Amino acid sequence: MKKFTMLLLGVIFVTLIAGSVQSVTADHLFEDENVVNHVSTKDSKYQIHVQVQVRNEQGQLVSISEGTHGKYIPLEITDYVFNEKLGKKEIVTVDNIKYEKVQYTNTIDIKQLEHTFDLTSAFLASLWVNFCGEIGGHGSSCIPIFGVSLSVGVISETDVITNHWTILREMN
Numbered sequence: 001m002k003k004f005t006m007l008l009l010g011v012i013f014v015t016l017i018a019g020s021v022q023s024v025t026a027d028h029l030f031e032d033e034n035v036v037n038h039v040s041t042k043d044s045k046y047q048i049h050v051q052v053q054v055r056n057e058q059g060q061l062v063s064i065s066e067g068t069h070g071k072y073i074p075l076e077i078t079d080y081v082f083n084e085k086l087g088k089k090e091i092v093t094v095d096n097i098k099y100e101k102v103q104y105t106n107t108i109d110i111k112q113l114e115h116t117f118d119l120t121s122a123f124l125a126s127l128w129v130n131f132c133g134e135i136g137g138h139g140s141s142c143i144p145i146f147g148v149s150l151s152v153g154v155i156s157e158t159d160v161i162t163n164h165w166t167i168l169r170e171m172n
Contacts, residue, residue: 036143038071046072047099047168050127050148057158067127067150073143081131081145082169092168099168104129107162127163 041048048070054062072078086102093099128144146167155161 036073038144038147039074041070041072044072044074045170046078046146047170048072048146048148049166050150051164052127052150052152053162053164054152054155055160055162056156057160062155062159063153065150065152067148070146070148072146077131077143078145079169081129082167085131086129086167091171094168098171100171102167102169104165104167105162106165107160109160129165129167 048068050067050070052063052065052067054064056062082100082102086104089100089102091098092101127148127150129146130142131145132142146165152161
Protein backbone atom coordinates (compact mmCIF):
# COMPACT_ATOMS: atom_id res chain seq x y z
CA MET A 1 0.00 0.00 0.00
CA LYS A 2 2.87 2.36 0.85
CA LYS A 3 4.47 1.80 -2.59
CA PHE A 4 1.15 2.49 -4.30
CA THR A 5 0.69 5.74 -2.35
CA MET A 6 4.23 6.90 -3.21
CA LEU A 7 3.69 6.02 -6.88
CA LEU A 8 0.35 7.85 -6.92
CA LEU A 9 1.86 10.94 -5.27
CA GLY A 10 4.74 10.84 -7.77
CA VAL A 11 2.33 10.72 -10.72
CA ILE A 12 0.27 13.59 -9.28
CA PHE A 13 3.41 15.66 -8.67
CA VAL A 14 4.74 15.07 -12.22
CA THR A 15 1.30 15.88 -13.68
CA LEU A 16 1.10 19.15 -11.74
CA ILE A 17 4.61 20.17 -12.81
CA ALA A 18 4.04 19.26 -16.47
CA GLY A 19 0.69 21.05 -16.51
CA SER A 20 2.09 24.29 -15.17
CA VAL A 21 5.08 24.58 -17.52
CA GLN A 22 4.41 26.25 -20.86
CA SER A 23 5.35 24.31 -23.95
CA VAL A 24 8.51 25.47 -25.66
CA THR A 25 6.97 24.72 -29.02
CA ALA A 26 3.94 26.95 -28.40
CA ASP A 27 3.35 29.85 -30.77
CA HIS A 28 4.90 33.02 -29.53
CA LEU A 29 4.67 36.59 -30.68
CA PHE A 30 8.43 37.22 -30.82
CA GLU A 31 11.29 35.25 -32.45
CA ASP A 32 13.58 37.08 -30.06
CA GLU A 33 13.21 40.30 -28.08
CA ASN A 34 13.29 42.52 -31.22
CA VAL A 35 11.86 40.39 -34.06
CA VAL A 36 8.17 39.52 -34.47
CA ASN A 37 7.07 36.23 -36.07
CA HIS A 38 5.27 36.92 -39.37
CA VAL A 39 3.91 34.62 -42.08
CA SER A 40 3.01 35.30 -45.71
CA THR A 41 -0.56 36.13 -46.70
CA LYS A 42 -0.21 33.75 -49.64
CA ASP A 43 -2.81 30.97 -49.23
CA SER A 44 -3.93 32.40 -45.87
CA LYS A 45 -7.21 33.78 -44.55
CA TYR A 46 -5.88 37.34 -44.99
CA GLN A 47 -5.29 39.26 -48.22
CA ILE A 48 -3.61 42.68 -48.20
CA HIS A 49 -3.55 45.47 -50.76
CA VAL A 50 -1.73 48.76 -50.17
CA GLN A 51 -1.74 51.80 -52.42
CA VAL A 52 0.91 54.41 -51.58
CA GLN A 53 0.44 57.96 -52.84
CA VAL A 54 3.38 60.35 -52.66
CA ARG A 55 2.64 64.07 -52.98
CA ASN A 56 5.00 67.03 -52.81
CA GLU A 57 4.46 69.92 -50.39
CA GLN A 58 2.25 71.70 -52.99
CA GLY A 59 -0.06 68.66 -53.07
CA GLN A 60 0.97 67.55 -56.56
CA LEU A 61 1.07 63.82 -57.19
CA VAL A 62 4.65 62.50 -57.38
CA SER A 63 4.00 58.75 -57.56
CA ILE A 64 1.61 55.91 -56.85
CA SER A 65 2.79 52.42 -55.88
CA GLU A 66 0.83 49.30 -55.03
CA GLY A 67 1.69 46.17 -53.10
CA THR A 68 -0.04 42.91 -52.24
CA HIS A 69 0.84 39.58 -50.66
CA GLY A 70 2.28 40.92 -47.45
CA LYS A 71 2.85 39.41 -44.03
CA TYR A 72 0.90 39.17 -40.79
CA ILE A 73 1.19 37.70 -37.30
CA PRO A 74 -0.63 34.32 -37.27
CA LEU A 75 -1.97 34.74 -33.72
CA GLU A 76 -5.18 35.91 -32.02
CA ILE A 77 -3.83 39.47 -31.69
CA THR A 78 -4.22 39.87 -35.47
CA ASP A 79 -7.91 38.95 -35.33
CA TYR A 80 -8.32 41.29 -32.34
CA VAL A 81 -6.78 44.23 -34.23
CA PHE A 82 -8.83 43.41 -37.35
CA ASN A 83 -12.07 43.10 -35.32
CA GLU A 84 -11.64 45.98 -32.88
CA LYS A 85 -9.13 48.55 -34.13
CA LEU A 86 -9.38 48.98 -37.91
CA GLY A 87 -12.89 50.37 -38.20
CA LYS A 88 -16.04 49.42 -40.05
CA LYS A 89 -16.15 46.12 -41.89
CA GLU A 90 -17.96 45.31 -45.10
CA ILE A 91 -18.81 41.88 -46.53
CA VAL A 92 -17.52 41.35 -50.09
CA THR A 93 -17.38 38.34 -52.41
CA VAL A 94 -14.32 37.72 -54.58
CA ASP A 95 -14.16 34.60 -56.80
CA ASN A 96 -17.13 33.09 -54.90
CA ILE A 97 -15.32 33.50 -51.56
CA LYS A 98 -16.83 35.74 -48.87
CA TYR A 99 -14.50 38.13 -47.07
CA GLU A 100 -14.74 40.76 -44.38
CA LYS A 101 -13.14 43.90 -45.79
CA VAL A 102 -11.66 46.77 -43.83
CA GLN A 103 -10.07 49.91 -45.27
CA TYR A 104 -7.53 51.92 -43.33
CA THR A 105 -5.69 55.09 -44.37
CA ASN A 106 -2.70 56.69 -42.70
CA THR A 107 -0.45 59.59 -43.67
CA ILE A 108 3.23 59.68 -42.80
CA ASP A 109 6.24 61.85 -43.50
CA ILE A 110 9.83 60.98 -44.35
CA LYS A 111 10.98 61.03 -40.70
CA GLN A 112 8.62 58.15 -39.88
CA LEU A 113 10.14 56.10 -42.72
CA GLU A 114 13.83 56.66 -41.91
CA HIS A 115 14.21 53.20 -40.35
CA THR A 116 12.64 51.36 -43.32
CA PHE A 117 14.95 52.34 -46.17
CA ASP A 118 18.02 54.27 -47.30
CA LEU A 119 17.01 57.91 -47.66
CA THR A 120 19.60 58.55 -50.39
CA SER A 121 17.89 56.18 -52.83
CA ALA A 122 14.45 55.68 -51.26
CA PHE A 123 13.18 53.13 -53.75
CA LEU A 124 11.98 50.43 -51.34
CA ALA A 125 9.88 50.65 -48.21
CA SER A 126 8.34 48.29 -45.69
CA LEU A 127 4.93 49.51 -44.57
CA TRP A 128 3.16 48.18 -41.48
CA VAL A 129 -0.13 48.49 -39.64
CA ASN A 130 1.05 48.69 -36.01
CA PHE A 131 -0.86 47.94 -32.83
CA CYS A 132 0.44 49.83 -29.81
CA GLY A 133 -0.34 48.96 -26.21
CA GLU A 134 0.33 46.48 -23.42
CA ILE A 135 1.17 43.16 -25.06
CA GLY A 136 0.90 40.14 -22.71
CA GLY A 137 4.08 40.09 -20.67
CA HIS A 138 6.11 42.24 -23.06
CA GLY A 139 5.22 45.65 -21.65
CA SER A 140 3.95 48.58 -23.65
CA SER A 141 5.13 48.47 -27.25
CA CYS A 142 4.07 48.74 -30.88
CA ILE A 143 3.74 45.50 -32.84
CA PRO A 144 3.64 45.35 -36.66
CA ILE A 145 0.48 43.30 -37.32
CA PHE A 146 0.18 43.57 -41.13
CA GLY A 147 2.97 44.51 -43.53
CA VAL A 148 3.88 44.89 -47.20
CA SER A 149 7.21 45.66 -48.88
CA LEU A 150 7.11 47.62 -52.11
CA SER A 151 8.97 50.13 -54.25
CA VAL A 152 7.87 53.72 -53.74
CA GLY A 153 10.30 55.68 -55.95
CA VAL A 154 12.40 58.62 -54.85
CA ILE A 155 11.00 60.55 -51.89
CA SER A 156 12.13 64.00 -50.78
CA GLU A 157 12.10 65.35 -47.22
CA THR A 158 8.99 67.47 -47.82
CA ASP A 159 6.87 64.79 -49.50
CA VAL A 160 3.74 63.45 -47.82
CA ILE A 161 3.05 59.73 -48.09
CA THR A 162 -0.53 58.45 -47.80
CA ASN A 163 -1.08 54.70 -47.43
CA HIS A 164 -4.47 53.25 -48.38
CA TRP A 165 -4.78 49.75 -46.90
CA THR A 166 -7.44 47.22 -47.89
CA ILE A 167 -7.35 44.08 -45.77
CA LEU A 168 -9.60 41.10 -46.47
CA ARG A 169 -10.22 38.24 -44.05
CA GLU A 170 -11.83 35.09 -45.40
CA MET A 171 -15.08 34.22 -43.64
CA ASN A 172 -15.67 30.67 -42.39
